Amino acid sequence: MQPLQDVGKPMRVLRLGTRARHAITVEPAPAQDDAALIEGTLAGQRADFDVLVERYQKALYAFAYRFVRDHEQAADVVQTTFLQAYSRLAQFSGRATFKTWLHQIALNQCRQLHRSGHGRQQVRLDDVRERELVAPEGDNSTAGWKMLLERLIARLPQRQREVLTLRIFSDLPFKEIARVEGMSENSAKVNYHHAVVSLRRWLRENES
Numbered sequence: 001m002q003p004l005q006d007v008g009k010p011m012r013v014l015r016l017g018t019r020a021r022h023a024i025t026v027e028p029a030p031a032q033d034d035a036a037l038i039e040g041t042l043a044g045q046r047a048d049f050d051v052l053v054e055r056y057q058k059a060l061y062a063f064a065y066r067f068v069r070d071h072e073q074a075a076d077v078v079q080t081t082f083l084q085a086y087s088r089l090a091q092f093s094g095r096a097t098f099k100t101w102l103h104q105i106a107l108n109q110c111r112q113l114h115r116s117g118h119g120r121q122q123v124r125l126d127d128v129r130e131r132e133l134v135a136p137e138g139d140n141s142t143a144g145w146k147m148l149l150e151r152l153i154a155r156l157p158q159r160q161r162e163v164l165t166l167r168i169f170s171d172l173p174f175k176e177i178a179r180v181e182g183m184s185e186n187s188a189k190v191n192y193h194h195a196v197v198s199l200r201r202w203l204r205e206n207e208s
Contacts, residue, residue, distance in 0.1 A: 032048075032051065034052065034055075034097070034098040034099075035094070035098075036048075037049070037051050037052050038052070038089060038092065038098065041086075041089060042089060042090060049086055049089075052098070053082055056098075056099060056102055057078055057082070059099075059170060060077075060078045060081060060102060060103070060106050061074055061075065061078050062169060063103060063106060063107075063165060063166075063169060063170050064077040064078055064081075064106055064109070064110055066150070066153070066165050066169065067107075067110040067114075067161075067162075067165070068110055068113055068114075069154075073113060077106055077109045077110060077113070078106070080109050081102060081105045081106045081109060082102075084105050085101070085102055085105060095179075096176060096179045096180075097176060099170075099172070099176075100172060100176040100179055100180055103166060103170055103172065103180050104179070104180045107162065107180060148203075148206065149199075149203075152199055152202045152203065153165070153199070155198075155202070156195050156198060156199075159181065159183075159191050160191045160192075160194055160195035160198070161195070162180075162181060163177055163181065163188055163191040163192045163195065164191075164192060164195040164196070164199075166180060166181075167192055174188045174189050174192070177192075
Protein backbone atom coordinates (compact mmCIF):
# COMPACT_ATOMS: atom_id res chain seq x y z
CA MET A 1 0.00 0.00 0.00
CA GLN A 2 1.31 3.41 -0.87
CA PRO A 3 0.89 6.10 1.81
CA LEU A 4 -0.21 9.57 0.93
CA GLN A 5 2.15 12.50 0.86
CA ASP A 6 2.45 14.67 3.98
CA VAL A 7 -0.99 15.66 5.16
CA GLY A 8 0.02 18.82 6.98
CA LYS A 9 0.67 21.32 4.21
CA PRO A 10 2.51 24.60 4.83
CA MET A 11 0.50 27.73 5.40
CA ARG A 12 -0.35 29.60 2.18
CA VAL A 13 -0.58 33.36 1.75
CA LEU A 14 -3.01 34.73 -0.83
CA ARG A 15 -2.73 38.25 -2.26
CA LEU A 16 -5.79 39.97 -3.72
CA GLY A 17 -4.57 41.93 -6.74
CA THR A 18 -1.50 44.06 -7.14
CA ARG A 19 -2.92 46.88 -5.06
CA ALA A 20 -3.62 44.76 -2.00
CA ARG A 21 -1.62 45.90 1.01
CA HIS A 22 -2.48 43.03 3.30
CA ALA A 23 -2.25 39.28 2.89
CA ILE A 24 -4.95 36.85 3.91
CA THR A 25 -3.48 33.98 5.92
CA VAL A 26 -5.05 30.59 5.33
CA GLU A 27 -4.42 28.23 8.23
CA PRO A 28 -3.91 24.56 7.39
CA ALA A 29 -6.81 22.28 8.22
CA PRO A 30 -6.41 20.53 11.59
CA ALA A 31 -5.21 16.96 11.37
CA GLN A 32 -7.94 14.37 11.80
CA ASP A 33 -7.71 12.19 14.88
CA ASP A 34 -7.24 8.45 14.57
CA ALA A 35 -10.87 7.66 15.40
CA ALA A 36 -12.15 9.79 12.53
CA LEU A 37 -9.67 8.24 10.10
CA ILE A 38 -10.62 4.73 11.19
CA GLU A 39 -14.29 5.54 10.77
CA GLY A 40 -13.60 6.92 7.30
CA THR A 41 -11.63 3.83 6.33
CA LEU A 42 -14.42 1.53 7.44
CA ALA A 43 -16.80 3.65 5.36
CA GLY A 44 -14.72 2.91 2.28
CA GLN A 45 -12.41 5.93 2.19
CA ARG A 46 -9.08 4.23 1.53
CA ALA A 47 -7.24 7.57 1.60
CA ASP A 48 -7.97 7.84 5.33
CA PHE A 49 -6.00 4.68 6.01
CA ASP A 50 -3.13 6.06 3.94
CA VAL A 51 -3.01 8.96 6.40
CA LEU A 52 -2.73 6.49 9.29
CA VAL A 53 0.10 4.69 7.49
CA GLU A 54 1.94 7.98 6.98
CA ARG A 55 1.38 8.88 10.62
CA TYR A 56 2.81 5.71 12.17
CA GLN A 57 5.08 3.94 9.67
CA LYS A 58 8.33 5.61 10.78
CA ALA A 59 7.72 4.89 14.47
CA LEU A 60 6.81 1.28 13.73
CA TYR A 61 9.88 0.81 11.57
CA ALA A 62 12.18 2.12 14.31
CA PHE A 63 10.42 -0.15 16.80
CA ALA A 64 10.69 -3.25 14.62
CA TYR A 65 14.32 -2.64 13.71
CA ARG A 66 15.36 -2.70 17.37
CA PHE A 67 14.16 -6.30 17.52
CA VAL A 68 15.02 -7.81 14.14
CA ARG A 69 18.18 -5.73 13.54
CA ASP A 70 17.72 -5.97 9.79
CA HIS A 71 16.38 -3.18 7.57
CA GLU A 72 14.54 -5.39 5.08
CA GLN A 73 12.94 -7.51 7.79
CA ALA A 74 11.90 -4.41 9.71
CA ALA A 75 10.26 -3.04 6.56
CA ASP A 76 8.48 -6.38 6.07
CA VAL A 77 7.23 -6.26 9.66
CA VAL A 78 5.79 -2.78 9.09
CA GLN A 79 4.17 -3.80 5.81
CA THR A 80 2.60 -6.90 7.35
CA THR A 81 1.47 -4.90 10.37
CA PHE A 82 -0.47 -2.43 8.26
CA LEU A 83 -1.90 -5.18 6.05
CA GLN A 84 -3.19 -7.00 9.12
CA ALA A 85 -4.44 -3.78 10.68
CA TYR A 86 -6.35 -2.93 7.51
CA SER A 87 -7.93 -6.37 7.22
CA ARG A 88 -8.85 -6.45 10.92
CA LEU A 89 -9.84 -2.82 11.33
CA ALA A 90 -13.48 -3.68 11.99
CA GLN A 91 -12.28 -5.69 15.01
CA PHE A 92 -10.51 -2.70 16.55
CA SER A 93 -12.49 -2.08 19.73
CA GLY A 94 -10.94 1.20 20.80
CA ARG A 95 -10.16 -0.05 24.32
CA ALA A 96 -6.52 0.73 23.56
CA THR A 97 -5.25 3.49 21.31
CA PHE A 98 -4.73 2.74 17.64
CA LYS A 99 -0.99 3.34 18.15
CA THR A 100 -0.91 0.70 20.88
CA TRP A 101 -2.86 -1.74 18.72
CA LEU A 102 -0.38 -1.31 15.87
CA HIS A 103 2.57 -1.90 18.19
CA GLN A 104 0.94 -5.05 19.48
CA ILE A 105 0.59 -6.41 15.94
CA ALA A 106 4.19 -5.41 15.11
CA LEU A 107 5.55 -7.03 18.26
CA ASN A 108 3.77 -10.29 17.43
CA GLN A 109 5.34 -10.19 13.97
CA CYS A 110 8.81 -9.72 15.47
CA ARG A 111 8.27 -12.63 17.84
CA GLN A 112 7.14 -14.88 15.02
CA LEU A 113 10.30 -14.04 13.06
CA HIS A 114 12.49 -15.08 15.97
CA ARG A 115 10.49 -18.26 16.62
CA SER A 116 10.78 -19.24 12.98
CA GLY A 117 14.52 -18.58 13.03
CA HIS A 118 14.28 -15.95 10.29
CA GLY A 119 15.08 -13.05 12.58
CA ARG A 120 18.68 -12.10 13.17
CA GLN A 121 19.77 -13.25 16.59
CA GLN A 122 20.42 -10.48 19.06
CA VAL A 123 24.10 -9.97 19.79
CA ARG A 124 25.08 -10.47 23.41
CA LEU A 125 27.46 -7.92 24.86
CA ASP A 126 29.78 -10.73 25.96
CA ASP A 127 30.21 -11.78 22.33
CA VAL A 128 31.31 -8.36 21.12
CA ARG A 129 34.82 -7.04 21.46
CA GLU A 130 35.19 -3.99 23.63
CA ARG A 131 36.66 -1.94 20.78
CA GLU A 132 33.45 -2.52 18.80
CA LEU A 133 31.37 -1.00 21.60
CA VAL A 134 33.39 2.04 22.55
CA ALA A 135 34.01 4.97 20.24
CA PRO A 136 37.68 5.68 19.40
CA GLU A 137 39.61 7.62 22.02
CA GLY A 138 38.66 11.27 22.00
CA ASP A 139 35.50 10.60 20.01
CA ASN A 140 32.49 11.38 22.16
CA SER A 141 30.07 11.34 19.23
CA THR A 142 26.41 10.69 19.79
CA ALA A 143 26.56 7.89 17.23
CA GLY A 144 29.13 6.02 19.30
CA TRP A 145 27.05 6.32 22.43
CA LYS A 146 23.92 5.17 20.62
CA MET A 147 25.77 2.12 19.32
CA LEU A 148 26.83 1.24 22.83
CA LEU A 149 23.31 1.70 24.16
CA GLU A 150 21.85 -0.50 21.42
CA ARG A 151 24.32 -3.25 22.31
CA LEU A 152 23.42 -3.01 25.98
CA ILE A 153 19.69 -3.06 25.30
CA ALA A 154 20.22 -6.21 23.21
CA ARG A 155 21.64 -7.88 26.31
CA LEU A 156 18.44 -7.41 28.34
CA PRO A 157 15.98 -10.29 28.81
CA GLN A 158 13.29 -10.26 26.14
CA ARG A 159 10.41 -8.89 28.23
CA GLN A 160 12.57 -6.15 29.75
CA ARG A 161 13.84 -5.21 26.30
CA GLU A 162 10.31 -5.05 24.92
CA VAL A 163 8.98 -2.93 27.79
CA LEU A 164 11.93 -0.57 27.66
CA THR A 165 11.60 -0.13 23.88
CA LEU A 166 7.88 0.53 24.09
CA ARG A 167 8.39 3.06 26.86
CA ILE A 168 11.49 4.93 25.67
CA PHE A 169 11.37 4.70 21.89
CA SER A 170 7.63 4.35 21.23
CA ASP A 171 6.59 6.66 24.08
CA LEU A 172 3.75 4.45 25.30
CA PRO A 173 2.42 4.85 28.86
CA PHE A 174 2.69 1.84 31.16
CA LYS A 175 -1.03 1.18 30.90
CA GLU A 176 -0.73 0.75 27.12
CA ILE A 177 2.49 -1.25 27.44
CA ALA A 178 0.64 -3.65 29.73
CA ARG A 179 -1.97 -4.14 27.00
CA VAL A 180 0.65 -4.85 24.36
CA GLU A 181 2.56 -7.28 26.56
CA GLY A 182 -0.46 -8.95 28.14
CA MET A 183 0.69 -8.20 31.67
CA SER A 184 -0.40 -6.02 34.55
CA GLU A 185 0.57 -2.36 34.64
CA ASN A 186 2.63 -3.02 37.76
CA SER A 187 4.53 -5.82 35.99
CA ALA A 188 5.29 -3.45 33.13
CA LYS A 189 6.72 -0.94 35.60
CA VAL A 190 8.79 -3.61 37.35
CA ASN A 191 10.25 -4.87 34.06
CA TYR A 192 11.08 -1.30 33.06
CA HIS A 193 12.74 -0.63 36.43
CA HIS A 194 14.91 -3.75 36.18
CA ALA A 195 15.91 -2.84 32.62
CA VAL A 196 16.95 0.69 33.58
CA VAL A 197 18.91 -0.53 36.61
CA SER A 198 20.80 -3.04 34.45
CA LEU A 199 21.58 -0.47 31.77
CA ARG A 200 22.88 2.03 34.31
CA ARG A 201 25.14 -0.61 35.85
CA TRP A 202 26.52 -1.72 32.48
CA LEU A 203 27.13 1.89 31.42
CA ARG A 204 29.10 2.53 34.63
CA GLU A 205 31.12 -0.61 34.05
CA ASN A 206 31.90 0.51 30.51
CA GLU A 207 33.15 3.89 31.77
CA SER A 208 35.47 2.33 34.36
